[in-house]
Amino acid sequence: MKKIGLLILSLITVLILTGCGQTKEKTITVVGSSAVQPLAESASEIYSEQNKGVYINVQGGGTGTGLSQIQSGAVDIGNSDLFAQEKKGIDAKQLVDYKICVVGIVPVVNKDLKIKNLTLTQLRKIFAGQITNWQDVGGPNLPITIINRASGSGTRSVFEKSVMNNLETKKSQEQDSSGMVRQIIANTPGSISYLAMPYINSDVKTLKVDGHEATKQNIVDNKWTIWSYEHMYIQKNGDPLAKEFIDFILSKHVQKNVVEKMRYIPISEMNYQKDDHGKTTKIGGK
């Protein structure tokens, strides 16, 4: 009997303690694209510091997860690399779109490869499987190993839209995260893939396309055409806190100190815009 008494006592203690946790703390959950995740995480830390009692839970999971979870109302913010209209099974009318920044996507190759520049056509032919040896684009006699992201990944969709011109990508190796892609490119001779700019580091070599380097200025002027928006989606009648958090990310302070530092590009600086069909137009007056 003593044991049971002890058990009940401990149960009560646990209940009381859990009760303590649920004071006035407010929580919102942010889920989705792994490309936005680092940005959302750093922003949430600053936000929680400035607003005591607010906790922002940031998770990855991929663009598809982000969009389907926000559609079903399971989370407060859904991160996406794509316009909700581009994803099958998502009713974009139910959601409110906030473009929080722009991200450039860059073709990367193994460091030992002596190639600096490819034309957009060459890049397309490589990923379509029409060019299979680096010899054909002025490199060494080395077979090309293509590393793709998983089909349906946001980064891959953006790359295909900007580069492939409706040509089918050759079936090849797929990896489910940018980190894995980077590691494989670093270790595999003759490999080529593409990464979002925040993931680029000295382990891999970036390529110029049509003579343009993937710099912030070139993206702003659309000379570098492989870029996309990072979106945060909220429900029309969702938690007002979600909107507040997005406003916080869009504030000058965060755009300047967090967005830029992590090699994303603030929306306000762009001279060009893209719509959900991938059409690019110059922003008037700039």
Added chain:
Amino acid sequence: MHDSIKESLTMRSTSAKREFRGKFLAMFCTTIIIILVLSLIGFIASKGITIFVSDKVNIIDFLTHSIWSADKTDSQGRPLLGALPMIMGSFSVTFLATIIATPFAIAAAVFMTEISPKLGKKVLQPVIELLVGIPSVVYGFIGVSVVIPFVRNTFGGSGFGILAGTFVLFVMILPTITSMSIDALKAVPRHYREAALAVGATRWQTISRVVLRAGAPGLFTAVVFGMARAFGEALAVQMVIGNAMLLPQNLVSPASTLTSVLTMNMGNTVMGTTANNALWSLALLLLLMSLLFNTVIKYIAKKGTLK
């Protein structure tokens, strides 16, 4: 009138009450587990058959075609969902890993039970138990940083493929098969060995013709368990197999398995779409395979018990 004797006889005693409570608790927990398992199977099955019911995918095509592309449709408007590359990939890595691991495992088990039990217990057993405890992501990590370059430099290709997957799985299932084989050989009664020795059999003859023969059902069970583990392993395999939904050309060309496709694509599909339902069909296939493995194990255990 107050009859205390009658009361004490007809009233339920404390111990009877306690027994009832215990029974209730056990029943309650068992029911929850059964409901849980049944609803899990029901859920996966209902999701898994959606592409066959509402998208009209032919189940034969699903098992024998090799183009997996949920967004594209054939001439009759059915999505192109051929799981053959994944099925082939899963079976190849499983069988190859099991074929390589089994001799090592049984040799280790024989060493530990018959040849040098002391050394085995002191050194080999802890090592094997340690191997069981290593998380699969660690195996995968070692696979990417050690096995892949090794395969690339020795056998060519990019290093990613069935061969790398086999090597990683070999190390992962070796401890499973070994420890179960040890149990199987230990279960062989001592008098079998004594009888063999008594009729003048050498140690090798005793091991090969008596101990291994008598322990065979247990050894088979061990091997099937190893296969089940290899078939279901997701993370480590996904990291080294290359994840290309192509029929494997050779052992060093990138391939994919049922599990690797699942982990790769879960996050990129939207619940309720064809692409997502197709993944559930793969999950259902995995579930059916593990049911099959379990049935085989049960069958062997029933058939092969020592009489």
